Amino acid sequence: MIIKIFAIFCITSYAKAIQPISEENEYFKINFVYAINDINVNSTNSISMDYSGLNSTTxxxxxxxxxxxxxxxxxxxxxxxxxxxxxxxxxxxxxxxxxxxxxxxxxxxxxxxxxxxxxxxxxxxxxxxxxxxxxxxxxxxxxxxxxxxWVRNNESLYLVRPRRQKMSLLGLGSSVGTPNDGIWAEAFVVTNFQQLEDNPLKAKGKIVVYNPTWTSYSEMVKYRAHGASKAAKVGAIASLVSSVTPFSIYSPHTGWQMYDKTIHKIPTASITKEDAQMLQRFQDRGETCILHLHMGAQNFPxxxxxxxxxxxxxxxxxxxxxxxxxxxxxxxxxxxxxxxxxxxxxxxxxxxxxxxxxxxxxxxxxxxxxxxxxxxxxxxxxxxxxxxxxxxxxxxxxxxxxxxxxxxxxxxxxxxxxxxxxxxxxxxxxxxxxxxxxxxxxxxxxxxxxxxxxxxxxxxxxxxxxxxxxxxxxxxxxxxxxxxxxxxxxxxxxxxxxxxxxxxxxxxx
Amino acid sequence: MIIKIFAIFCITSYAKAIQPISEENEYFKINFVYAINDINVNSTNSISMDYSGLNSTTxxxxxxxxxxxxxxxxxxxxxxxxxxxxxxxxxxxxxxxxxxxxxxxxxxxxxxxxxxxxxxxxxxxxxxxxxxxxxxxxxxxxxxxxxxxWVRNNESLYLVRPRRQKMSLLGLGSSVGTPNDGIWAEAFVVTNFQQLEDNPLKAKGKIVVYNPTWTSYSEMVKYRAHGASKAAKVGAIASLVSSVTPFSIYSPHTGWQMYDKTIHKIPTASITKEDAQMLQRFQDRGETCILHLHMGAQNFPxxxxxxxxxxxxxxxxxxxxxxxxxxxxxxxxxxxxxxxxxxxxxxxxxxxxxxxxxxxxxxxxxxxxxxxxxxxxxxxxxxxxxxxxxxxxxxxxxxxxxxxxxxxxxxxxxxxxxxxxxxxxxxxxxxxxxxxxxxxxxxxxxxxxxxxxxxxxxxxxxxxxxxxxxxxxxxxxxxxxxxxxxxxxxxxxxxxxxxxxxxxxxxxx
Missing domain, CATH: 3.40.630.10 (Zn peptidases)
Structure with a gap:
């Protein structure tokens, strides 16, 4: 199925598309408009670009x-x-x-x-x-x-139930690390913030996984930028986000993220869209997924x-x-x-x-x-x-x-x-x-x-x-x-x- | 620059496109013809497919x-x-x-x-x-x-000189492993077998890296299938091959390989086309690359x-x-x-x-x-x-x-x-x-x-x-x-x- 989506391009850091939370980043609030590009994406992975639509809304x-x-x-x-x-x-x-x-x-x-x-x-x-x-x-x-x-250091992610599989990840910039032996917890997959807010009890004590359907960079990037604090607010102990990309060959994409100062910090990383979709399917079939997340990330002065x-x-x-x-x-x-x-x-x-x-x-x-x-x-x-x-x-x-x-x-x-x-x-x-x-x-x-x-x-x-x-x-x-x-x-x-x-x-x- | 290339498709194992060496695989010699597909590939990574050419030579x-x-x-x-x-x-x-x-x-x-x-x-x-x-x-x-x-087990590859970088790899099916502490050796990059045969002294004691320019699966796959034995024949101690794909997001692609029975076996793996091209550029600039390859691969009965x-x-x-x-x-x-x-x-x-x-x-x-x-x-x-x-x-x-x-x-x-x-x-x-x-x-x-x-x-x-x-x-x-x-x-x-x-x-x- 071909669906019509919009994709912001010409953006290389989260700072260019998100509404910042912290006061120090007040200057990010500068309002600037991006070119919007029409892209045809089928329901899974394939993508075909429409050059004729380039900058169509500029x-x-x-x-x-x-x-x-x-x-x-x-x-x-x-x-x-x-x-x-x-x-x-x-x-x-x-x-x-x-x-x-x-x-x-x-x-x-x-x-x-x-x-x-x-x-x-x-x-x-x-x-x-x-x-x-x-x-x-x-x-x-x-x-x-x-x-x-910020330094990434070693990091790893495993699906440990229902079966063992090493998963690709990239910790997000400014994320805190996990304890040395990592975090073992159930995954709770949501496709948007509303689902998270509607199900706070399901998120508590879990690793929240954001699996939004790709529409555009500006829509997707908010889950990377603010996902951790939103998840922490309802008691999650870590968060993972499907990489902000319309196309993947099992490739994770990193980027900066921002903690809400009023919420305690939890570790957060990007995963591949392939794995985010798989975790979604497990959940939809009623199967419980246990993840083991380790991140050695450090924030230095x-x-x-x-x-x-x-x-x-x-x-x-x-x-x-x-x-x-x-x-x-x-x-x-x-x-x-x-x-x-x-x-x-x-x-x-x-x-x-x-x-x-x-x-x-x-x-x-x-x-x-x-x-x-x-x-x-x-x-x-x-x-x-x-x-x-x-x-x-x-x-x-x-x-x-x-x-x-x-x-x-x-x-x-x-x-x-x-x-x-x-x-x-x-x-x-x-x-x-x-x-x-x-x-x-x-x-x-x-x-x-x-x-x-x-x-x-x-x-x-x-x-x-x-x-x-x-x-x-x-x-x-x-x-x-x-x-x-x-x-x-x-x-x-x-x-x-x-x-x-x-x-x-x-x-x- | 747009260049015209041919790509075989509809093939999922090396066995479908190569001339086998060993007698046991005599039956691979069955002669069958593949659909050939016209593909436009620019000189680097982008690819645009020409649907109209599908099966054009069938x-x-x-x-x-x-x-x-x-x-x-x-x-x-x-x-x-x-x-x-x-x-x-x-x-x-x-x-x-x-x-x-x-x-x-x-x-x-x-x-x-x-x-x-x-x-x-x-x-x-x-x-x-x-x-x-x-x-x-x-x-x-x-x-x-x-x-x-054949079992892959742990494997790793590092560029250790001129700088340290972890490189993605996938060992090739049937490859032997390396010693436990791996192989440390200079890389010698070639774009085809002729270059290897013309420079046996440069390959001796080295890790030969095949970096052919993508033309088609059938052309590329021979380096994966036969690269190890061809390299061993001139004294190389391991071989790496650019993944057999026209497009990559730093993705290695595995596949079966076949040793020539008359040549001693050396470890062999696929690397990303990104890294193969980088090693080529280092060599072209006259810089020596040292690699550290470890493969735990095992062949069982x-x-x-x-x-x-x-x-x-x-x-x-x-x-x-x-x-x-x-x-x-x-x-x-x-x-x-x-x-x-x-x-x-x-x-x-x-x-x-x-x-x-x-x-x-x-x-x-x-x-x-x-x-x-x-x-x-x-x-x-x-x-x-x-x-x-x-x-x-x-x-x-x-x-x-x-x-x-x-x-x-x-x-x-x-x-x-x-x-x-x-x-x-x-x-x-x-x-x-x-x-x-x-x-x-x-x-x-x-x-x-x-x-x-x-x-x-x-x-x-x-x-x-x-x-x-x-x-x-x-x-x-x-x-x-x-x-x-x-x-x-x-x-x-x-x-x-x-x-x-x-x-x-x-x-x-």
Whole structure:
């Protein structure tokens, strides 16, 4: 049976879709809208994507037909066409062809996963810092801040009755561990919070298993984010959640979760949708399932981490800045090639390529590689806190954090006038097929603080329909990346940053 | 980049696609042709299937336009339309709606994986035997034979240099284990056998890693089947092979392998395509990878296992038999819902449903649930050896072992006259959309002995394009199965068996 569902995409951390509970995370409440994508999913596992529905509900500027760009501005924009083509040629078929893939592969192969608080993240930052210096980038430095430090350690889950089976799991970020010998308890499966609240006695003393039917990321992720505290509130001693993905090959997907401060903390982990469905069937047949859950997870004191900054300083108005960014930190599974190694590398390469092509725009082109994103946008918040009150003037902030698959344009937040301007700019990219402009900006979690403050922001649009197949799982590796698509992303990102840096005008706000 | 590749499908064990080495497996040399399917795969992981190319190279009977069915025979076939519709209605929208899924789920949930030699397989056979008796099936019995007995035990693989990373693996069936503390050695990656043979000194003392570019199952599976002995021949101390799948979420896929009797045995396992590609990249960059492989695998003396037989005995000519079959044994990962729980259950249900509908055809309708398939068609061979010289006359043997997704017809081996007859029979199934007839039979590994002997054989055609995503992996679970498709498979299988059992004529041979 084919059923119609909606799936949010362009989201890489729970922080981007949930209503936070704790006060410290007040800034998560920033209201931002995601692209919604029509997907056909049959009742079990198969999925077929409808490309035609991509961004179907994204609000396009209603004034797009009323755009009036002055002839002077239009002429100015059009004169950048030769630089755009020069950059595209260099990256797609010149000396730089294939180098984005190779660099991303070297990063992820050499350091693997880059969890905030890990030595791997520190080493990878140091490695890119050294490369920045070797490439003669300017103002190369780290900006330090504090972030949560959670470590998974060993973990295991067994079905022990009605039969013994090892089950895959991934503990959720910030979860407490279990006692050393684990927790042995009956499973109580629910498909939604209402079922839990309606059956508090059935949940008491049990391991609550959330088995929601996939509809969308935003609908599913609430069980991951808030499931533990909701279960603890009715007396459960642990909770498990079906992984937030429309498709699985027995693959668990981790992610951050948030305890309600008023409720005692219980261990919580993700399991595969295969196992969640199996536990549901056992329960529906009246059979009791006993689980043995062990998690060695630990929450340590906050750790000092850093964003990495490097730039080509503006030749004319260096205090005006175009930011290109991604987050270098990843989860501790897979190697974070997609989330967000790809976005980090294409952003890091923008000033590198400008330097190689001896293009030094009027404004500063600055790469910021955030950390602490997966724990709740800590690097993005720290960057905003440090720079929003400085003397710098931000022309625009760009982030790529929803995949670096085949690019097709930009999502953007800015006023009507700014939208018209960006539309004209993107028209230069017809040879790359990256001319699409949609509003608002989505897929740039670390720059939402700027968006809220009214500064123009943009994020890469790309063909990321399979994004959640790999998201926060062992499947986030170089195997999902494509050499040619990465070249296109780098070319687009670099040329876009160049034009916005060179422009005679400030993007209206 | 989109490249054109070919993929064999409808194959569930290596035995169906490789040229065997050892003499004991002489019978594997039976020459049978598979449907070839056009698939578009980009250079990394994404895959898009071309349904229009399904079975594109399968030889359709060239005489199909010359089919001359006698009016009498055509009339007879058409008179079964009401029984066909009765069966379809009962299974798709009557009392039996959804029961195939429920029974398959109960089988796989209750017993899990059903490896030949395991108590789980024995228990599941006993469970279905009891159910056969409860359903008043006739001639319910087991037929015993010997099969290899291989046990995986604990196994692990680590990259220990240039960095430490736990890697997923699945030891290959019949592999020897490693010493207790494992094997520590450098990896030597090759993409084909020629590279190995050209570089014997580089392989000596190493763990050879096969990283072929996916083209088709038949091309890839030779590295799994013969990789160990080829590597041992040039002095390697173990071998690893990229999993035989076009798509992966860091999922290893197991399967049987065969040692060359003249070469000493070395341990061998499958790894994920993600890790095989990573090891390749390390090597291409000139970096040395050290691996630590531990496998506790053991080969025990042959074990006595059994095929399970049950039937509705023919009311008129009981010695003439229509066989409907699948193999109940599975690999020891996942739960074998697809390979081949689904085929087993729809075959087991055919006589059950006939009984419930009080349809007792002239010939015997016999379910055979084979065992020992994954180790090399041992149950199929035993059945042929026992029955091919008996007084029984086999009208046709049907097997379903290439998935029970949405069915669309039958692959068939038989002479031209038989093909014409089958074409006419399938025309009764327009309401189910299972009217397609392709030649030769494919997806019926246990009945190829009969095919070779000139007896008509058929296998279920179904929309199994994703088959190898899950094949022999932890992903082979109920989650890939679809309730409605299973109903359609059961209805088709039952009604087809009924007609072929009731027929006034013997299928020509």
């Amino acid at each position: 609000k396009i500027n209603s004034n797009e037909n009323d755009c009036k760009i002055s002839p002077e501005l239009s002429d100015e924009i059009n004169k950048y066409k030769s630089e755009v083509e020069k950059i595209i040629k260099y990256v797609l078929s010149g000396d730089f062809k294939g180098k984005t893939f190779d660099l991303l592969a070297e990063l992820t192969d050499t350091f693997g996963a880059r969890m905030t608080g890990s030595k791997e993240l520190e080493s990878s930052i140091e490695w890119l810092k050294k490369k920045s210096e070797e490439e003669n980038l300017e103002n190369v430095h780290s900006e330090y801040f504090k972030a949560p430090h 906050e750790v000092t981490v850093r964003n990495l900054v490097s730039e080509v300083t503006g030749r004319d108005i260096p205090e005006e800045v175009v930011v290109v960014s991604g987050h270098l930190d990843s989860w501790d599974v897979g190697v974070g090639a997609m989330d967000d190694g790809g976005g980090s590398i294409i952003s890091w390469l923008a000033p590198v390529i400008l330097r190689k092509l001896e293009l030094k725009p009027r404004r500063t082109i600055r790469t910021v590689l955030f950390s602490g994103e997966e724990q709740g946008l800590h690097g993005g918040k720290a960057y905003f806190d440090l720079h929003s009150k400085s003397n710098e003037k931000f022309q625009i902030l760009l982030e790529s954090d929803s995949g670096t698959f085949n690019p097709f344009g930009l999502s953007f937040s800015g006023n009507n006038e700014a939208q018209c301007l960006m539309k004209e700019v993107l028209s230069l990219f017809d040879s790359l097929n990256t001319t699409k402009l949609v509003m608002p900006m989505e897929g740039g979690p670390d720059i939402i603080f700027w968006e809220k403050a009214g500064i123009p922001t943009g994020a890469l649009l790309n063909s990321n329909d399979d994004y959640f197949f790999y998201h926060h799982s062992e499947g986030d590796t170089m195997t999902v990346e494509d050499r040619e698509s990465l070249d296109k992303c780098t070319a687009f990102w670099t040329a876009l940053a160049y034009i916005l840096g060179e422009f005679n005008v400030t993007i209206p706000r | 030889k359709i009977n060239s005489n199909e336009n010359d089919c001359k069915i006698s009016p009498e025979l055509s009339d007879e076939i058409n008179k079964y339309k009401s029984e066909v519709e009765k069966i379809i209605k009962y299974v798709l929208s009557g009392d039996f709606k959804g029961k195939t899924f429920d029974l398959l789920a109960e089988l796989t949930d209750t017993f899990g994986a059903r490896m030949t030699g395991s108590k789980e397989l024995e228990s599941s056979i006993e469970w279905l035997k009891k159910k056969s008796e409860e359903e008043n099936l006739e001639n319910v019995h087991s037929e015993y034979f010997k099969a290899p007995h 042959e074990v006595t296992v059994r095929n399970l037989v049950s039937e509705v005995t023919g009311r008129d000519i009981p010695e003439e038999v229509v066989v409907v079959s699948g193999h109940l044994d599975s690999w020891d990962v996942g739960v074998g819902a697809m390979d081949d729980g689904g085929g087993s259950i729809i075959s087991w249900l055919a006589p059950v449903i006939l009984r419930k509908l009080e349809l007792k055809p002239r010939r015997t309708i016999r379910t055979v649930l084979f065992s020992g398939e994954e180790q090399g068609l041992h149950g199929g061979k035993a059945y042929f050896d026992l029955h091919s010289k008996s007084n029984e006359k086999f009208q046709i043997l049907l097997e379903s072992d290439s998935g029970t997704f949405n069915p669309f017809g039958l692959s068939f081996s038989g002479n031209n006259e038989a093909q014409c007859l089958m074409k006419e029979v399938l025309s009764l199934f327009d309401s189910l959309n299972t009217t397609k007839l392709v030649m030769p039979m494919e997806g019926g590994p246990d009945i190829i002995f009969w095919e070779k002997a000139g007896i008509p054989t058929g296998a279920l055609l179904n929309s199994n394009d994703d088959y190898f995503f899950y094949h022999h992996s932890e992903g082979d679970t109920m989650t890939v199965e679809d309730r409605e498709s299973l109903d359609k498979c059961t209805a088709f299988w039952t009604a087809l068996a009924y007609i072929l059992g009731e027929f006034n004529v013997t299928i020509p041979r």
